[in-house]
Amino acid sequence: MKLEFPKEIERFGAIRFGGLQKIFELDSGGKTNGKSTRSASAIQNVSSEALSEIESQMAIVVPVRNERLKLIEGVLCGIPHPCLIVVVSNSPRSPIDRFRMEEDALRDFCIFVSKEALIAHQKDPLIAKAFAETGYTNILNEQGEVHDGKAEGMIIGTVLAWLAGKKYVGFVDADNYFPGAVEEYVRVYAAIFALSRSPFTMARIAWHSKPKIVESKLFFRKWGRTSAQTNSLLNRLLAHYTGFETEIIKTRNAGEHAMSMDLATSIDYSSGYSIEPYHIVNLIEKFGGIVESTSPDLMNKSVEVYQVESRNPHLHEAGDEQHIEGMYYLAMQVLYHSPICPEELRTEIYQEMRQKGYVGNGSPPAKPRYFPPIQTIDRSLFTEAIKGAQYAKIIKEKIR
Ligand code: GDP
Ligand code: CO
Numbered sequence: 001m002k003l004e005f006p007k008e009i010e011r012f013g014a015i016r017f018g019g020l021q022k023i024f025e026l027d028s029g030g031k032t033n034g035k036s037t038r039s040a041s042a043i044q045n046v047s048s049e050a051l052s053e054i055e056s057q058m059a060i061v062v063p064v065r066n067e068r069l070k071l072i073e074g075v076l077c078g079i080p081h082p083c084l085i086v087v088v089s090n091s092p093r094s095p096i097d098r099f100r101m102e103e104d105a106l107r108d109f110c111i112f113v114s115k116e117a118l119i120a121h122q123k124d125p126l127i128a129k130a131f132a133e134t135g136y137t138n139i140l141n142e143q144g145e146v147h148d149g150k151a152e153g154m155i156i157g158t159v160l161a162w163l164a165g166k167k168y169v170g171f172v173d174a175d176n177y178f179p180g181a182v183e184e185y186v187r188v189y190a191a192i193f194a195l196s197r198s199p200f201t202m203a204r205i206a207w208h209s210k211p212k213i214v215e216s217k218l219f220f221r222k223w224g225r226t227s228a229q230t231n232s233l234l235n236r237l238l239a240h241y242t243g244f245e246t247e248i249i250k251t252r253n254a255g256e257h258a259m260s261m262d263l264a265t266s267i268d269y270s271s272g273y274s275i276e277p278y279h280i281v282n283l284i285e286k287f288g289g290i291v292e293s294t295s296p297d298l299m300n301k302s303v304e305v306y307q308v309e310s311r312n313p314h315l316h317e318a319g320d321e322q323h324i325e326g327m328y329y330l331a332m333q334v335l336y337h338s339p340i341c342p343e344e345l346r347t348e349i350y351q352e353m354r355q356k357g358y359v360g361n362g363s364p365p366a367k368p369r370y371f372p373p374i375q376t377i378d379r380s381l382f383t384e385a386i387k388g389a390q391y392a393k394i395i396k397e398k399i400r
Contacts, residue, residue: 001046001191002028003308010238010248013289015303017238017248020206023311026184046191054190055082058168058258061157063150064089066098067174067317069105075174076109076117078182080190083170084398085117086160088153093121118160118391122146122153126392130385134377138369147369151275158264159374160391163383164398168193170203170258173316181312189258192306200263200303202279204251207314220313227253230331233349234280237335240342241290251307253277253327264374266298271369274330278368280305281338291339295373329358330368337367 002025006018024043031049060083062075072087079085087106091098099121106119120127123145131139131146139155141147146156154171161169170189172182185205192203209220234249251257253276267286270278286293287303319327335341336349353359359366386392 001026001051001187002043003046003188003191005042005044006306007042008248010242010246012238012242012284012287014287014299014301015283015305018304018306019248020250021306021308023184023188023308026187026311044191044195046194050194051187051190052080052082054168054193055080055186057166058082058170058186058190058193059084059086059157059161059164059166060170060172060186061086061088061154061161062172062174063153063157064091064102064174065150065153066091069101071177071317072102072174073105073109074179075172075176075182076106078176078179078186079172080183080186081113081115083186084161084164084166085115086157086164087117087119087174088122088157088160089119090122090148090153093123116394116397118164118394120156120160120389120391122148122156124389126386126389127156130382131377133385134381136372136377138371147271149272151269151271151273151371154275155269155371155374159377159382160395162261162265162374163379164395167261168258169261169264171256173255175317177315178312181310181314184310184312185256188308188310192258192308193260196260196304196306198302198304199260200266200298200301201260202263202283202303202305203258204254204305204307205256206250206254206307206309208310209313211313211315229328230277233331233335233345234277236345237281237284237341240345241288249280249307250309253331254279254307256310263303266295266373266375268294268373269371270334271371272330273327274334274368277331278334281334281340285338285340288340325356329353329356329366332358333365333368336365 003023004021006021008019010017028045030047060079089099089102093099103119110117128145139146146152158169176182189203209222212219212221231249235246239245268282286295293299332349353365
């Protein structure tokens with residue numbers, strides 16, 4: 001893969017936010033000696049051999065809730081073979097057992113392509129027990145089950161990938177119509193890890209465009225309304241502290257993103273769909289040097305955030321207006337409740353929430369749940385608790 005070096009970099013405490021990078025060639029072929037070669041200073045080259053090498057150390061987590069099987073199958077087919085697939089599903093088990101159907105589809109897929117993959121249900125009692133016994137209890141509801149929510153599914157997936165000894169973890173949504181886009185995202189993650197020099201690295205995909213039918217023609221829309229709004233919130237946060245207006249952040253709700261396992265197990269998470277904007281907010285809380293870091297030992301490390309523009313258009317199951325508005329409200333919540341949110345911005349956010357009718361007069365905005373770093377979980381206790389599950393057997397084989 002040939003991709004541009006980030007032309008713009010915003011440094012913020014220990015974090016380096018890279019500007020949007022373009023891809024020039026999806027497959028640049030060939031072998032290289034070593035990890036990568038620079039063909040020209042502005043464009044970097046990662047050979048297909050180097051990509052495969054990283055992919056064999058990467059897990060791809062696919063969070064699923066009630067998606068059409070045909071879509072899930074397409075997504076699986078787009079994930080490069082060397083990656084470990086981890087499906088975490090929160091699909092209903094009655095009146096029709098959707099999860100059973102997903103398991104069947106994954107099993108068939110694995111037979112056809114000769115590989116093993118992990119699949120777990122979000123409400124699996126063994127997983128709930130493992131979280132309870134390791135004290136990771138924010139993730140459990142009153143009935144002692146794991147809460148609903150995309151973030152909660154992603155956390156389960158990350159923990160399983162961590163136990164399987166993977167060095168990198170990437171995420172792809174299950175509702176993607178283009179297997180080729182999924183393949184591209186995973187290749188991008190691998191290319192970024194091949195090029196990054198920091199063990200604390202995050203890669204976020206900015207979609208090239210979203211195809212829509214407008215006046216009976218296909219129109220490739222670049223910026224959705226919500227994405228622009230949320231990006232602008234995060235950029236205003238950065239600008240407040242640097243004193244320079246910036247447009248560096250282009251990937252607010254990046255469902256497609258990947259992290260080195262060192263980073264993925266060090267940061268805090270927030271619930272449901274608020275997880276992705278909170279990535280940025282939490283990185284700044286932890287590594288930005290504004291408030292006292294909860295992980296001071298990490299402050300002298302460099303954290304690298306890369307944003308890459310995909311070449312494939314992004315087409316997924318369209319959320320309705322309410323879902324999209326809900327995502328924006330969540331992004332506002334994580335910022336509003338963060339200790340790094342400047343007072344003026346907090347007031348403005350509150351006014352906007354009032355205006356949009358999200359909060360009543362004088363009442364505080366809703367607050368997502370927060371989860372501590374995965375690193376705080378005792379690995380052997382967790383492994384012991386899930387012993388007996390099929391996914392635990394595969395993990396055991398992987399690390400042997
Ligand atoms: P959007 O694409 O950001 O609008 O959000 P989607 O509704 O498409 O969700 C993104 C991905 O998360 C999809 O693959 C969903 O199936 C999945 N997802 C949504 N809610 C949950 C959940 O509660 N648990 C799990 N495991 N996955 C979920
Ligand atoms: Co979607």
